[in-house]
Amino acid sequence: MDALIPVLNKLQDVFNTVGHESIHLPQIVVVGTQSSGKSSVLENLVGRDFLPRGTGIVTRRPLILQLIHTPKETKEINGHANGSENNDSSMPKDAEEWGVFLHVKNKIFTDFDEIREEIERETERLTGSNKGVSQEPIVLKIYSPRVVTLTLVDLPGLTKVPVGDQPQDIEQQIKEMIMTYISNPNSIILAVSSANTDFSTSEALKLSRDADPDGRRTLAVVTKLDLMDHGTDAYDVLCGRVIPVKLGIIGVINRSQLDIKNKKPIEESLKDEATFLQKHYPSIAGRNGTSYLARTLNRLLMHHIRDCLPSLKTRINVMASQFSSLVNSFGEPVEDKGKLLLQIITKFATAYCATIEGTAKNIETNELCGGARICYIFHETFGK
Ligand SMILES: Nc1nc2c(ncn2[C@@H]2O[C@H](COP(=O)(O)OP(=O)(O)OP(=O)(O)O)[C@@H](O)[C@H]2O)c(=O)[nH]1
Numbered sequence: 001m002d003a004l005i006p007v008l009n010k011l012q013d014v015f016n017t018v019g020h021e022s023i024h025l026p027q028i029v030v031v032g033t034q035s036s037g038k039s040s041v042l043e044n045l046v047g048r049d050f051l052p053r054g055t056g057i058v059t060r061r062p063l064i065l066q067l068i069h070t071p072k073e074t075k076e077i078n079g080h081a082n083g084s085e086n087n088d089s090s091m092p093k094d095a096e097e098w099g100v101f102l103h104v105k106n107k108i109f110t111d112f113d114e115i116r117e118e119i120e121r122e123t124e125r126l127t128g129s130n131k132g133v134s135q136e137p138i139v140l141k142i143y144s145p146r147v148v149t150l151t152l153v154d155l156p157g158l159t160k161v162p163v164g165d166q167p168q169d170i171e172q173q174i175k176e177m178i179m180t181y182i183s184n185p186n187s188i189i190l191a192v193s194s195a196n197t198d199f200s201t202s203e204a205l206k207l208s209r210d211a212d213p214d215g216r217r218t219l220a221v222v223t224k225l226d227l228m229d230h231g232t233d234a235y236d237v238l239c240g241r242v243i244p245v246k247l248g249i250i251g252v253i254n255r256s257q258l259d260i261k262n263k264k265p266i267e268e269s270l271k272d273e274a275t276f277l278q279k280h281y282p283s284i285a286g287r288n289g290t291s292y293l294a295r296t297l298n299r300l301l302m303h304h305i306r307d308c309l310p311s312l313k314t315r316i317n318v319m320a321s322q323f324s325s326l327v328n329s330f331g332e333p334v335e336d337k338g339k340l341l342l343q344i345i346t347k348f349a350t351a352y353c354a355t356i357e358g359t360a361k362n363i364e365t366n367e368l369c370g371g372a373r374i375c376y377i378f379h380e381t382f383g384k
Pocket of ligand 1: 158223253255258
């Protein structure tokens with residue numbers, strides 16, 4: 001099953017390039033209100049600091065993030081990664097983790113700060129610098145031995161009041177953008193809400209229910225467990241007693257803005273997260289936290305792909321046969337262009353001669369044509 005996800009990632013690349021919308025590939029889509037911690041959750045899953053984060057609207061274009069696991073030992077042995085996914089970009093010699101953007105394919109980013117800058121630059125290129133939003137996705141591949149192979153989509157957060165260059169209907173536009181991604185029946189929805197807001201008012205859950213009424217592909221994530229009011233806890237929420245979520249509710253603790261400012265390493269923050277959960281939620285600590293979330297996502301995605309595969313295969317086969325009959329209708333492939341050109345010229349010359357001589361098959365009968373017309377013009381027009 002592990003070999004399956006890289007193949008789907010490759011297909012997704014092709015469809016992103018050719019813009020084909022009739023094939024929906026399985027992927028995980030992150031949804032939530034603005035600043036609920038979506039980008040932080042993604043960063044923790046990747047284990048690297050590389051997404052623009054902060055207060056206000058930060059994610060302003062969808063980010064399609066393909067995580068590709070590269071085994072460490074393979075690199076040491078071969079000097080080349082063995083996953084089929086890794087053949088499409090040359091592997092840097094001195095880095096074990098790197099990123100490649102679809103819009104700058106020939107550049108390999110080994111510095112994750114540069115990846116963040118490139119996301120910011122590419123976002124501003126289309127949306128300007130004053131909080132504008134665009135539907136056009138940015139596609140980024142991260143190769144690393146520390147990630148599980150997954151495809152994730154980070155979306156702009158749900159918002160209510162337009163600010164900066166945002167249009168009056170920004171709320172509606174973002175909702176529609178989110179819906180186009182989550183209504184894809186092959187997507188798993190990661191509905192992110194923060195623990196310091198009331199879970200029953202979660203916009204993310206509300207939207208995901210519209211797209212997935214049976215809750216068969218929605219997983220809830222509760223962030224900011226560390227920011228809850230003193231004297232309150234999230235036991236009821238995490239155990240599904242407030243709103244049950246079929247696939248589960250997982251609590252996580254990301255880095256605060258101060259931690260980001262102080263450049264707290266993600267490894268340290270993951271350790272602190274585990275300690276926090278053990279201290280405050282000992283009975284459910286094993287079912288919460290970022291590493292549990294990563295494992296759950298990988299499992300869900302694999303099951304989901306297994307379920308979607310038959311219909312995906314049928315659709316691809318139908319399209320392949322449609323296109324191959326279209327290609328066949330264009331005739332045999334041309335091997336010797338000179339020969340073909342000569343044949344075409346000879347054919348044309350023969351047809352021309354036949355028309356002039358009046359021996360062509362399809363001769364017009366309602367008016368004079370070819371040689372007969374030339375003869376008529378010479379006799380009737382010039383002859384007088
Ligand atoms: N203390 C604490 N702060 C958090 C947590 N999760 C996120 N934050 C902070 O909340 C702010 C917003 O986080 P982001 O990850 O940028 O949120 P987002 O949902 O991606 O935001 P947009 O992309 O703008 O919609 C940042 O300053 C984070 O440091 C958490 O679990 N605990």
